[in-house]
Amino acid sequence: MSFQTVNLMLGKSFLLNCQIFFVTLLLSLPLGLIVSFGTMNQWQPLRNLPQWKMLRRLSKWKPLVALSKWRPISWLSRVYVYLMRSTPLMLQLALVYYLPGFLNPGHMLSRMTAACVAFVLNYAAYFSEIFRGGIQGVPKGQQEAGQVLGMTKSQIFYHVTLLQVIKRIVPPIGNEIITLVKDTSLANFIMVKEIIAMAKEFGNKSMIWPLFYAGVFFLIFNGLVTLALSKTEKKLDYFR
Amino acid sequence: MAILEVHNIEKHFGATRVLEDISFSLEEGQALAIIGSSGSGKTTLLRCLNFLETPNKGRIVVQGKTLFDAADPATQKESEIRKKRLHFGMVFQSFNLFPQYTALENVTLASQLLAKERPDFKANKKQIFTEIEAEGRELLAKMGLAQRADHYPHQLSGGQQQRVAIARALAMKPDILCFDEPTSALDPELTGEVLKVIRSLAEQKTTMIIVTHEMAFARDVADQVIFMDGGVIVEQGDARQVIEHPTQERTRQFLSRYEENS
Numbered sequence: 001m002s003f004q005t006v007n008l009m010l011g012k013s014f015l016l017n018c019q020i021f022f023v024t025l026l027l028s029l030p031l032g033l034i035v036s037f038g039t040m041n042q043w044q045p046l047r048n049l050p051q052w053k054m055l056r057r058l059s060k061w062k063p064l065v066a067l068s069k070w071r072p073i074s075w076l077s078r079v080y081v082y083l084m085r086s087t088p089l090m091l092q093l094a095l096v097y098y099l100p101g102f103l104n105p106g107h108m109l110s111r112m113t114a115a116c117v118a119f120v121l122n123y124a125a126y127f128s129e130i131f132r133g134g135i136q137g138v139p140k141g142q143q144e145a146g147q148v149l150g151m152t153k154s155q156i157f158y159h160v161t162l163l164q165v166i167k168r169i170v171p172p173i174g175n176e177i178i179t180l181v182k183d184t185s186l187a188n189f190i191m192v193k194e195i196i197a198m199a200k201e202f203g204n205k206s207m208i209w210p211l212f213y214a215g216v217f218f219l220i221f222n223g224l225v226t227l228a229l230s231k232t233e234k235k236l237d238y239f240r
Numbered sequence: 241m242a243i244l245e246v247h248n249i250e251k252h253f254g255a256t257r258v259l260e261d262i263s264f265s266l267e268e269g270q271a272l273a274i275i276g277s278s279g280s281g282k283t284t285l286l287r288c289l290n291f292l293e294t295p296n297k298g299r300i301v302v303q304g305k306t307l308f309d310a311a312d313p314a315t316q317k318e319s320e321i322r323k324k325r326l327h328f329g330m331v332f333q334s335f336n337l338f339p340q341y342t343a344l345e346n347v348t349l350a351s352q353l354l355a356k357e358r359p360d361f362k363a364n365k366k367q368i369f370t371e372i373e374a375e376g377r378e379l380l381a382k383m384g385l386a387q388r389a390d391h392y393p394h395q396l397s398g399g400q401q402q403r404v405a406i407a408r409a410l411a412m413k414p415d416i417l418c419f420d421e422p423t424s425a426l427d428p429e430l431t432g433e434v435l436k437v438i439r440s441l442a443e444q445k446t447t448m449i450i451v452t453h454e455m456a457f458a459r460d461v462a463d464q465v466i467f468m469d470g471g472v473i474v475e476q477g478d479a480r481q482v483i484e485h486p487t488q489e490r491t492r493q494f495l496s497r498y499e500e501n502s
Binding site: 142148 | 290291292322323325326328329330332334336337338339340349350353354392393394408409412
């Protein structure tokens with residue numbers, strides 16, 4: 001087989017990696033933002049229940065006090081992040097792909113859809129923690145300055161906080177994005193014929209070099225990502 | 241009629257009582273200085289006036305209108321508090337300028353956002369924005385910063401930043417301008433330029449409340465002074481009178497320490 005054929009076939013399968021990459025990026029960033037708002041949510045529905053107040057007066061039993069301070073939205077978001085970050089992405093891929101068919105025989109997601117769903121869910125968890133750090137890292141005084149000038153909460157977020165958050169999170173988000181490019185090849189665990197799977201197929205025909213040559217595709221792609229990231233960082237360099 | 245009346249304000253954080261039974265009033269065009277050692281509740285009092293903290297008890301009345309009444313939840317709606325805040329301007333100890341905006345943008349941002357709520361905004365957008373920008377430039381010029389309008393905060397000295405912050409507060413045309421230790425983050429040289437600006441505001445009869453550790457400044461610029469200790473008002477009255485001839489032992493103690501240091 002000629003170099004050109006191998007190149008073409010690897011390139012075609014790399015399109016699948018690219019697809020997973022762009023879909024994941026496009027959906028997991030906003031989902032991550034929502035999850036980070038969830039984690040920071042302060043809603044404590046049990047705090048002001050009159051029954052609780054009475055119970056609390058009767059007893060200072062610690063679990064009871066903790067329960068009255070329970071923040072269900074925050075709790076749920078943190079459980080989600082815990083599950084996503086603490087289990088292997090491969091396992092999550094398998095779960096998303098096989099679970100629907102198991103629960104409802106005959107109805108399976110396509111391999112690519114399952115891969116995208118798993119990646120989005122997984123990366124949203126990581127992104128949410130980065131967003132949370134970025135948002136909490138903006139000094140409280142910024143928000144207060146907006147408040148005393150009569151701005152609404154959403155005006156403060158969009159016009160005061162957001163750009164400062166973006167500036168803070170570009171480096172850690174960049175890390176995740178670069179990891180994501182490489183992680184897309186984990187999709188071959190549920191038989192998506194992405195570039196590494198394709199290269200392995202060449203290996204079965206005792207052609208080893210395409211496997212290593214596949215690395216070049218990642219190098220080029222991540223080179224572009226790195227360039228874009230440092231451009232973004234430079235663009236935000238005009239303020240501190 | 242007093243422009244501001246504060247009645248029996250009380251604030252606690254958990255079990256700690258930070259403010260107790262604070263009452264005072266302020267006439268239009270007067271400057272009030274609040275002095276006292278750190279932790280005496282001065283800053284919390286200013287934050288209560290700006291609705292950054294919610295008092296547990298008491299009333300705040302501006303121009304005869306009750307803005308806040310701890311006993312009346314109707315006065316505590318979040319949507320209305322936003323508008324009520326505009327009666328007060330606030331200048332923070334740590335400036336809190338928005339770093340991603342130029343000096344001019346810092347001054348005009350809130351006015352621009354507020355203008356969007358005007359019914360005639362869509363029709364006159366250009367004209368409104370031009371007016372806001374002109375006002376912003378004028379305010380900066382008044383602060384001696386005409387040449388710095390297009391600089392970002394990190395390109396300005398601390399004193400310049402604080403003067404931008406003063407212009408930003410003035411842009412909302414507050415009834416009462418509050419200063420929370422405006423010079424405490426500045427070295428002595430820069431302190432002077434900020435105090436000069438505040439002094440000229442006092443001469444133009446801006447109604448002000450100034451929390452400060454600059455005793456000489458408080459004496460010369462303020463009409464009234466309040467000395468706070470442990471969350472209560474220990475002494476209040478004519479600024480010169482209180483600072484030069486305090487009647488309370490605690491006030492004397494506090495002021496004598498300043499004399500030792502200066």
